[in-house]
Amino acid sequence: MKSRGKKLYEGKAKTLYEGPDPDTLVVHFKDDATAYNAEKHAIIEGKGVLNNRISELIFTRLGEIGIPTHFIKRLNMREQLVNKVEIIPLEVIVRNVAAGGICKLLGLTEGEALPRTIIEYCYKDDKLGDPLISDEHILAFGWANPQELDDIVSMTMRINDFLTGLFAGIGIRLIDFKIEYGRQYDGDMVRVVLADEISPDSCRLWDVETNRKLDKDNFRRDLGDLVDAYSEVAKRLGILHGKNEIPKRSKPVLVKSD
Numbered sequence: 001m002k003s004r005g006k007k008l009y010e011g012k013a014k015t016l017y018e019g020p021d022p023d024t025l026v027v028h029f030k031d032d033a034t035a036y037n038a039e040k041h042a043i044i045e046g047k048g049v050l051n052n053r054i055s056e057l058i059f060t061r062l063g064e065i066g067i068p069t070h071f072i073k074r075l076n077m078r079e080q081l082v083n084k085v086e087i088i089p090l091e092v093i094v095r096n097v098a099a100g101g102i103c104k105l106l107g108l109t110e111g112e113a114l115p116r117t118i119i120e121y122c123y124k125d126d127k128l129g130d131p132l133i134s135d136e137h138i139l140a141f142g143w144a145n146p147q148e149l150d151d152i153v154s155m156t157m158r159i160n161d162f163l164t165g166l167f168a169g170i171g172i173r174l175i176d177f178k179i180e181y182g183r184q185y186d187g188d189m190v191r192v193v194l195a196d197e198i199s200p201d202s203c204r205l206w207d208v209e210t211n212r213k214l215d216k217d218n219f220r221r222d223l224g225d226l227v228d229a230y231s232e233v234a235k236r237l238g239i240l241h242g243k244n245e246i247p248k249r250s251k252p253v254l255v256k257s258d
């Protein structure tokens, strides 16, 4: 059976196709890397394959601890089958250690411990540059209702606890990450489920011993080889075993850089 239908949407790092039935979608992980709202863009061979595998493992593990997700199964090296959801237009960011946006916003030093875990929300709108918002905005504009926001916060804290432990067990500090949620309809029922992806594109991951960055900051800040870093995460998660599984690649091709 052909699993992939018509192309529905092409994003910066993923393309969505119709799935084999009306409630499903096929997500295709591209090799495109973008940063600074797509001002910097390159094709990095192998990235899509690694993110598909890493995200599959994380969503499967989260499903096992009772977090509802859109993930159904991986179809091939670059694609996975997911339930169709209505995306809630929020980027939910969890910060355990200061890095990136919060350092700029509040003048903190990268690596500084935060007094406690902080959840931030950004409104998903590329034209506005995904602005930081508060829960007041979410409720006032109806992007999520109070019950949905409660569910989002409690699931997000559980996901953070679980992922912090998962990565600590393989010598990686989970500094921060971004997740997205969607509404999954089932007849008259609707529930909030984890959607999108969780991969080194959407997390900051530092080696416990050396502080080596194993995430997309390698691309954003030209720190090192992105595929080497993502392969290291995949290897430690037990996904890649032999050298042959690491995608063969040429040098990154810069598409546009400002």
Ligand code: C5P
Pocket (backbone or CB within 6 Å): 091, 093, 099, 100, 101, 102, 130, 176, 177, 178, 201, 202, 203, 204, 216
């Ligand atoms: O840039 P900032 O510090 O706000 O990012 C926080 C976390 O959210 C990082 O792990 C980053 O990779 C992730 N993020 C993302 N997509 C965005 C913005 C942030 O995956 N559009």
